[in-house]
C-alpha cells in the first residue's frame with residue numbers, strides 16, 4: 001500500500017494564483033494510471049497556487065487560525081477546485097479516484113496534533129477506489145480552523161494505514177545540499193537544517209523544512225523526488241532523498 005503526495009509545486013504554477021500546470025498534472029496522472037490495480041494507492045495533493053495564496057491573505061497557517069467561516073471556506077474552496085482538476089485527470093485515465101475532504105473528516109486537538117480517522121479511506125481502498133485527499137482547513141481546538149498540509153496528511157495516513165511506501169513528488173529532484181546536489185538520505189534535522197528553506201513561492205506550511213520535519217517524525221521511510229522519478233517510485237525504486 002502506497003501513500004503518494006503530489007506536491008502543489010508540481011501540479012500548479014505555484015507563483016501564479018490559481019493556475020494549474022496542466023502538463024505536469026497529466027504526466028503525474030499517466031504514472032498513476034500505469035500503476036492502477038497493481039497496488040493499493042492513496043493520493044494526497046498539496047495546494048501550490050491554490051490554497052496558499054488564499055490562506056496567506058487571511059493570515060492563517062498551520063498554527064494561526066480563523067473563526068471566520070468565509071475565510072475558512074475561501075481556502076477550502078480553492079483546494080476543492082484543485083481537487084476537482086486532479087480527480088478529473090485521473091478519471092479520464094480510468095483511475096477510480098474519489099475525494100476525501102479533510103475539513104469534514106478530522107481535527108486538531110488543543111496541542112495542535114492532527115486526528116484523522118481513516119475508516120472511510122480503508123473502505124474506499126477495499127472497494128477498489130483510489131482516495132484523493134488534499135491539504136485543507138481543519139477545525140483546531142482553541143484556534144478556530146487552521147491549515148493542514150498535505151505533508152501532515154501523508155504522515156497521518158501512513159501511520160494509520162501502515163503504508164509500505166511513502167512518496168512525495170515535488171518540484172525538485174530531492175532535498176538539495178548547498179551545491180544543489182540531491183542528498184541521498186536524511187535521518188536528522190539538525191545536520192541538514194542549514195540548507196532547508198521555505199518554498200520559493202507563497203507557502204503557509206513551511207516549504208522543504210516543514211516537509212523534512214514532518215517526515216522525520218514518521219516511523220516509515222519516505223522518499224522526496226521530482227516528477228521525472230514518479231514512475232520509478234511507483235515501480236518500487238527509491239529515487240531522490242530518503243527520509244528515515
Ligand SMILES: Nc1ncnc2c1ncn2[C@@H]1O[C@H](COP(=O)(O)OP(=O)(O)OP(=O)(O)O)[C@@H](O)[C@H]1O
Nearest residue numbers: 007008009046047048170176195197199200207208
Ligand atoms: N534544500 C532544499 N532542497 C530542495 N528544495 C528546497 C530546499 N530548501 C527550500 N526548498 C524549496 O522547497 C520547495 C518545495 O517545497 P514546497 O512546500 O513548495 O513543495 P510541494 O510540497 O511540492 O508544494 P505544496 O506545499 O504547494 O504542496 C522547492 O520548490 C524549493 O523552493
Ligand SMILES: C=C(C)CCOP(=O)(O)O
Nearest residue numbers: 046047051135149150205
Ligand atoms: C494551503 C493549504 C490550504 C494546504 C496546503 O497544503 P500543502 O501544499 O501540502 O502544504
